[in-house]
Amino acid sequence: xxxxxxxxxxxxxxxxxxxxxxxxxxxxxxxxxxxxxxxxxxxxxxxxxxxxxxxxxxxxxxxxxxxxxxxxxxxxxxxxxxxxxxxxxxxxxxxxxxxxxxxxxxxxxxxx
Amino acid sequence: xxxxxxxxxxxxxxxxxxxxxxxxxxxxxxxxxxxxxxxxxxxxxxxxxxxxxxxxxxxxxxxxxxxxxxxxxxxxxxxxxxxxxxxxxxxxxxxxxxxxxxxxxxxxxxxxxxx
Numbered sequence: 501x502x503x504x505x506x507x508x509x510x511x512x513x514x515x516x517x518x519x520x521x522x523x524x525x526x527x528x529x530x531x532x533x534x535x536x537x538x539x540x541x542x543x544x545x546x547x548x549x550x551x552x553x554x555x556x557x558x559x560x561x562x563x564x565x566x567x568x569x570x571x572x573x574x575x576x577x578x579x580x581x582x583x584x585x586x587x588x589x590x591x592x593x594x595x596x597x598x599x600x601x602x603x604x605x606x607x608x609x610x611x612x
Numbered sequence: 613x614x615x616x617x618x619x620x621x622x623x624x625x626x627x628x629x630x631x632x633x634x635x636x637x638x639x640x641x642x643x644x645x646x647x648x649x650x651x652x653x654x655x656x657x658x659x660x661x662x663x664x665x666x667x668x669x670x671x672x673x674x675x676x677x678x679x680x681x682x683x684x685x686x687x688x689x690x691x692x693x694x695x696x697x698x699x700x701x702x703x704x705x706x707x708x709x710x711x712x713x714x715x716x717x718x719x720x721x722x723x724x725x726x727x
Contacts, residue, residue: 600646605654
């Protein structure tokens with residue numbers, strides 16, 4: 501199994517630009533999670549999906565953030581417009597109940 | 613607000629000794645508890661989970677849970693330099709199936725095993 505796949509692995513952009521992060525979960529997993537990790541705040545849950553339906557988006561920081569899961573094998577996290585404080589590592593994780601969450605390699609985002 | 617607290621460290625332990633990592637949580641409704649290991653620049657990987665009070669052993673690792681004290685710990689026996697990493701404690705409200713709900717993470721303890 502290829503594991504959770506995220507792209508891009510690194511992203512550098514300028515403030516105000518739109519950023520789209522992508523995730524392909526492990527085949528057969530029906531839960532998908534988006535987390536963000538910073539030194540100050542640690543690892544935080546942003547949103548998660550079950551069977552492509554958003555279940556809890558209470559962690560999404562602002563309306564500038566949006567996430568979609570159009571099918572079982574693909575999800576996007578979009579930031580528009582981006583700000584320097586959005587700089588972080590964004591992780592996607594997937595799971596198949598009742599087993600554990602498997603994390604992808606992450607996307608390192610730097611907003612200048 | 614759910615909070616998970618960990619000492620950020622660094623915690624320095626000589627090779628071969630026992631490393632003890634601690635975590636407290638604020639939400640008494642928490643049911644599932646997880647320890648993740650994260651190497652620098654890498655993604656978190658699950659080491660152990662525990663749902664019931666007491667100890668759970670897996671190889672060199674032992675997780676301990678005390679729900680009355682809202683306290684979780686991880687012991688690493690015969691510590692190796694390869695154990696040097698950041699250890700993240702995580703909790704959620706599910707009675708089982710940590711994969712079915714978002715996790716609340718502590719900020720992690722940086723562990724250094726000295727050769």
